[in-house]
Amino acid sequence: MPALFAADSSIAKFLSDHIGETWGYGLTALIHAVLIIHFFAVAPLFYIWLERKVAGRIQDRLGPTRVGGKFGWLQTLADGIKLIQKEDLCPGAADRFLFRLSPYLVFVASFGAFLTLPWSDGWIAQNLDIGVFFMLAVMSLEVIGVVFAGYSSGSKWALFGGMREAAQVVSYEIPMAICALVPVIVAGTLNMVDIGRMQSGWFTNWFVLHDPFCCLAFFVYFTVATASVKRAPFDLAEAESELVAGFHTEYSGIRWSYFFMAEYASMFAVSGIATALFLGGWYTGIAPIDEGLFASIREVGGSPAEGVTTLGSYVVNLIGMTIFLVKGSALVFFQIWIRWTLPRLRIDQVMTTCLKYLLPISCFLLVGVSVWPLLLNSCIGRTTLVPGEAAALGNKVPRVAPTTTGRKTVAISLTNDHGETIPGILFDPVPITATAERE
Amino acid sequence: MEGVGLTEYLVVAGILFVSGVVCMATKRNAIGVLMGVELVLNGANVNFVAFSRYTKLGLDGQVISLFVIVLAAAEAAVALAIALNFYNNHLTIDVDRGDELKG
Amino acid sequence: MSGANFLFWVYALAAGGSAIAVVLTQNVVRMAFWLIVSLGSTAGLFFLLGADFVGAAQLLVYVGGTLVLLIFGVMLTASGPFINMKTNPGELVLAGVVGCALLGVILSTTGAVAWDALPSSQHQQKLGFNPPEDGSTLRPLGMSFIGLRPDKDLDRKGTSGQLSTGYLLPFEIVSVHLLVVLVGAAYLARAKRRQGS
Numbered sequence: 110m111p112a113l114f115a116a117d118s119s120i121a122k123f124l125s126d127h128i129g130e131t132w133g134y135g136l137t138a139l140i141h142a143v144l145i146i147h148f149f150a151v152a153p154l155f156y157i158w159l160e161r162k163v164a165g166r167i168q169d170r171l172g173p174t175r176v177g178g179k180f181g182w183l184q185t186l187a188d189g190i191k192l193i194q195k196e197d198l199c200p201g202a203a204d205r206f207l208f209r210l211s212p213y214l215v216f217v218a219s220f221g222a223f224l225t226l227p228w229s230d231g232w233i234a235q236n237l238d239i240g241v242f243f244m245l246a247v248m249s250l251e252v253i254g255v256v257f258a259g260y261s262s263g264s265k266w267a268l269f270g271g272m273r274e275a276a277q278v279v280s281y282e283i284p285m286a287i288c289a290l291v292p293v294i295v296a297g298t299l300n301m302v303d304i305g306r307m308q309s310g311w312f313t314n315w316f317v318l319h320d321p322f323c324c325l326a327f328f329v330y331f332t333v334a335t336a337s338v339k340r341a342p343f344d345l346a347e348a349e350s351e352l353v354a355g356f357h358t359e360y361s362g363i364r365w366s367y368f369f370m371a372e373y374a375s376m377f378a379v380s381g382i383a384t385a386l387f388l389g390g391w392y393t394g395i396a397p398i399d400e401g402l403f404a405s406i407r408e409v410g411g412s413p414a415e416g417v418t419t420l421g422s423y424v425v426n427l428i429g430m431t432i433f434l435v436k437g438s439a440l441v442f443f444q445i446w447i448r449w450t451l452p453r454l455r456i457d458q459v460m461t462t463c464l465k466y467l468l469p470i471s472c473f474l475l476v477g478v479s480v481w482p483l484l485l486n487s488c489i490g491r492t493t494l495v496p497g498e499a500a501a502l503g504n505k506v507p508r509v510a511p512t513t514t515g516r517k518t519v520a521i522s523l524t525n526d527h528g529e530t531i532p533g534i535l536f537d538p539v540p541i542t543a544t545a546e547r548e
Numbered sequence: 549m550e551g552v553g554l555t556e557y558l559v560v561a562g563i564l565f566v567s568g569v570v571c572m573a574t575k576r577n578a579i580g581v582l583m584g585v586e587l588v589l590n591g592a593n594v595n596f597v598a599f600s601r602y603t604k605l606g607l608d609g610q611v612i613s614l615f616v617i618v619l620a621a622a623e624a625a626v627a628l629a630i631a632l633n634f635y636n637n638h639l640t641i642d643v644d645r646g647d648e649l650k651g
Numbered sequence: 652m653s654g655a656n657f658l659f660w661v662y663a664l665a666a667g668g669s670a671i672a673v674v675l676t677q678n679v680v681r682m683a684f685w686l687i688v689s690l691g692s693t694a695g696l697f698f699l700l701g702a703d704f705v706g707a708a709q710l711l712v713y714v715g716g717t718l719v720l721l722i723f724g725v726m727l728t729a730s731g732p733f734i735n736m737k738t739n740p741g742e743l744v745l746a747g748v749v750g751c752a753l754l755g756v757i758l759s760t761t762g763a764v765a766w767d768a769l770p771s772s773q774h775q776q777k778l779g780f781n782p783p784e785d786g787s788t789l790r791p792l793g794m795s796f797i798g799l800r801p802d803k804d805l806d807r808k809g810t811s812g813q814l815s816t817g818y819l820l821p822f823e824i825v826s827v828h829l830l831v832v833l834v835g836a837a838y839l840a841r842a843k844r845r846q847g848s
């Protein structure tokens with residue numbers, strides 16, 4: 110049983126102590142799901158409002174002003190109520206079964222990505238060791254729903270939109286995954302919480318400032334992520350001027366709004382990945398404040414399984430989550446800004462941008478970040494630019510480090526929990542002088 | 549129904565495998581045949597991972613299932629290219645029409 | 652029935668049921684949909700088995716990659732909207748009978764073996780890594796791809812003796828294989844020039 114729901118949160122621990130393991134873990138999963146689905150539903154409300162306001166300001170007009178007072182902050186809610194009331198149409202030419210189903214596919218794929226998004230130190234629905242990989246994997250499923258929506262609508266505009274979307278997303282997945290790997294190589298782990306913890310301290314510890322390759326990778330990642338959630342200038346799948354509304358031309362009412370909820374939630378999801386991987390996650394970036402806030406959790410929460418149930422730690426985590434949300438929302442704001450400022454690319458330009466420029470650049474960054482510590486080590490004698498180390502992960506991470514035993518050079522060795530080194534591949538006399546280890 | 553063990557996983561794998569074989573045998577659409585192949589490979593994967601969990605096979609089972617996934621992706625790419633060529637030549641994707649041996 | 656068992660039955664029914672639906676459906680796009688459900692549930696089974704990396708790879712490569720490719724192929728080869736290629740009912744019945752027979756053989760063989768008699772992995776205590784039952788086999792897997800076997804070598808003492816080799820060479824071969832496939836598929840699917848132009 111613990112295989113799936115590893116006891117990683119205080120809720121799981123508390124509940125399984127009181128009402129038994131099965132119901133405890135089940136209830137915990139339910140609580141996490143309900144919390145996330147609330148965020149999933151409420152965040153688009155805010156972002157759609159933000160989009161309209163920003164769009165209005167950029168185009169020198171006011172945006173929504175009526176509903177909910179001066180700033181029109183209830184406009185999205187009013188729209189949502191209107192959408193629920195609308196008739197749920199299904200075109201006669203459509204494949205009814207797939208047509209009705211595909212909004213849910215998109216929705217579920219987008220929702221699944223939030224499973225491993227770290228909201229704060231230890232506040233994560235499921236702390237998987239493969240967090241980054243899992244998120245990328247689940248987000249890649251979204252395209253299937255879009256393609257099905259386009260195909261099953263029985264409309265040529267929708268079909269074109271779906272095909273463009275498939276081509277675009279499948280291409281952009283590759284540089285996106287490679288760019289996400291760049292900070293992962295620096296961190297040496299795929300675990301989102303661990304990656305976040307490694308960026309504590311001053312903001313110079315953030316991976317975006319770790320080395321030039323990571324810095325570039327952040328911008329490439331953000332471009333690619335904007336394209337992979339089909340936002341302008343890469344929104345060819347729903348280009349109004351060419352394709353009516355692309356893959357969701359035939360949709361109306363609540364099913365149409367699922368697509369939009371998923372789109373805005375995905376915008377936050379990719380921004381959340383960027384925040385966690387590059388921008389220090391839930392940390393403010395000012396060392397004394399972070400120390401003061403998170404030290405109280407760290408003492409107990411170094412091993413989250415022990416559970417932190419004091420009120421203070423909840424407040425601290427709430428602050429961490431707020432910081433995370435602010436950073437993520439800032440990136441969403443950038444996406445909105447870009448959308449209303451830049452003209453849309455042509456479909457061939459979109460593919461060229463990805464396959465001829467972004468993909469080679471990201472491969473170069475991946476190689477660069479692997480070579481960087483060796484280069485630094487031979488030039489200035491340490492493996493990081495900034496002196497001082499990021500928070501140590503303890504013994505959880507076995508080190509891959511070249512060492513020498515006798516005449517033979519051990520290219521790779523393991524260090525287990527007990528501090529013993531186990532040699533791996535042995536190479537004959539060629540000595541490796543540089544050490545690529547991060548202590 | 550207490551204690552799901554190796555046997556239950558093997559049953560699921562068997563169902564996947566047989567579905568794949570029947571799919572390969574009955575479908576006239578070349579891409580349907582491809583889907584049958586994917587199902588068969590998945591049945592094998594379930595077996596590998598189940599054995600890696602419940603027996604001493606250990607990590608080997610997972611590694612092999614990873615290789616299977618990678619090779620299945622490669623196989624799908626090539627098979628799809630062949631299917632597209634077939635379509636270009638015959639203007640249909642029905643494998644029953646591909647019964648002539650000259651190009 | 653514990654939670655994991657319940658989840659197993661959910662995933663097993665989804666995987667098996669939609670695999671059968673793939674066989675029975677005639678519309679190729681719906682087949683693709685059922686295949687997605689089947690492969691996705693299989694990924695769920697992998698997670699339940701503690702193979703989280705394999706499960707995520709299944710989602711990324713298979714469901715997110717290969718199946719999108721398949722759907723792409725369906726659309727590129729569609730001669731009309733919603734192509735239907737009916738299988739002959741007689742053939743379907745025959746295939747069903749043969750398939751049931753095959754399934755019977757497999758199931759009876761599976762049931763006849765006393766799997767419990769196999770030495771179980773549960774007793775092996777490994778140093779330094781989360782045991783596979785906790786669902787993080789990521790690091791051991793990665794190590795095995797660069798030629799180390801933490802699951803086999805971690806509890807040995809000292810530097811003497813032969814170490815396990817891991818999967819460095821197969822990994823390299825597979826990556827070269829992927830490159831060859833990439834080139835080959837691009838060559839096969841290239842747009843041909845018309846004769847005489």
